[in-house]
Amino acid sequence: MSAILVTGADLAPQALALLVGHDVIYAGKTPTEDDLVALCHAHDPAAIIVRYGKVGSAVMDAAPSLRVISKHGSGTDTIDKVAAQARGIDVVAAAGANAAAVAEQALALLLACAKSVVVLDARMHAGHWDKATHKSVELSGRTIGLVGLGAIGLRFARMADALGMRVIGFDPFAKNLPTYVERVDLPTIWRDSDAISLHCPLTDDNRGLLNAATLAQCKRGVVIVNTARGGLIDEAALLSAVRSGQVAMAGLDSFAVEPMTAGHPFQGEKNFVLSPHIGGVTSDAYVNMGIGAARNLLQVLARQPATT
Template identity: 75%
Template sequence: MKKPVVLVTGADLAPQALDVLRDYDMVYAGKTPSYDDIVELCRRHDPTAVIVRYSGVNAAAMDAAPSLKVISKHGSGTDTIDKAAAAARGIAVRAAVGANAAAVAEQALALMLACAKSVPQLDARMHAGHWDKSTHKSLELGGRTVGLVGLGAIGRRFARMADALDMKVIGFDPYATDLPGYIRTVDLDTLWREADVISLHCPLTDDNRGLLDARTLALCKPGVIVVNTARGGLIDEPALLAAVRSGQVRAAGLDSFAVEPIAPDQVFKGEPGFILSPHIGGVTSDAYVNMGLAAARNVRAVAEGMDASAIA
């Protein structure tokens, strides 16, 4: 009897995840699949499930796969999946919630520290033969305030790290409950005004696209640090560029961008004051396994009517 198919919009999956899906035939879309590639693979293989690593799944792909039951994200962000189209077709959408929380929170911490301590700039100067001890002043983070937009698994983990640095932690998340005592919840305008560091940890939605724009950046303290390990669409990129150039923003540490991979003429390229990484916050050896396992268990839970937590 022919096995049901799982389409992976990537080139691989952790061996541990493949073991969970041993009763399925696996099809891989490659390292950089386009939306059209995914539609064609859905048409050719009619998968029961799609595990989304790169690119995304639109209505055309869903219509090309009449057997599709579940779209399972290899990670926490589902903005590349047309969730309205999935709901209209009775297709479940699942995310690997919390599977990469440690990895992404650590990346946010690294970017914050790199911005405050000018780590890449000083490294480049040292390699060029300079010794800037008498002229350089870094920013001390202890006692300063970090404002977190989003207090899910990643935001809470980052908050704990910031608290350990003796930073004051404020946060905005209308859905968060049972928060630890070291997080003070505030509205967004208060967060913009009080934060010395702003770190984004929320999903991208139609309501918050361009959340950090010219208006909100103008409300911030002069010299604020901006960190984004969530989704690039949360930031109005030209507005952030202008704010860094003017000094309103001291530095920006970014792991995500409005268009990925970034284009040759991307506005931040070559600009001082920007520390960039290629959306790899969740890409660690541990997170690779954790996200793969969670995505695979979510596939089986929906396709077979099982409890994901009970799947070995």
């Protein structure tokens, strides 16, 4: 019976049912690298399901039987893929398992920004009635620019199209786009978009994609939404752009350093709508990601017999 290490405190029962016959070990809610190394030394897992924390070379070297690292979700930036490749370890992801959940969160953040949902709620609870002085933004007829047209980006594109928005998108790898998505380059995204939503993985090439230079190229009063990875945005540059009015509102579900700690510059800023990277955290996505992660690792183990 081979061991499977989960870098989290639980796994959906439907996923566990697929892993019957394997010894599943949990690392807890917030595992450190030292925690994972110790567990690998103790159990020598054949597979790791990555929920929280990072899996780098030290963890891999502590598990000589490790053959596959399976992401509980779609983003694999917390896994050192170069180190895995060098050791012959497969890295797989449950792509699309949380697409509906994340796309819905992006839409929620976009609407919250355009309709001043958070500010008006606070004002109402404080006893104010701002009907005579407040005007929201109408999204119909506006242009939404999407960076990344994978499962999540395309799902969000469909929602934006249903709102009557012009949808433009950049993704050098996307093929067979629906007719309502206009493929453009990044300069066009910055120049034409009334709102920009990020849906791409984080790589060394696109880290800090939204920075002082690119934000300056955007329309004044643009809305920024990020449900992808915090590292895509230069946070200091975004804060400056929001304070200056170059960016009207920012709706963010991911951050450069997570979890966000007290004293972060975004906290208390009135034109930021923040959520704690929960776009993919729904009961349905939890099940789908668990099943996807389990199936992916089992496929690798089945085609790659253990060495003796």
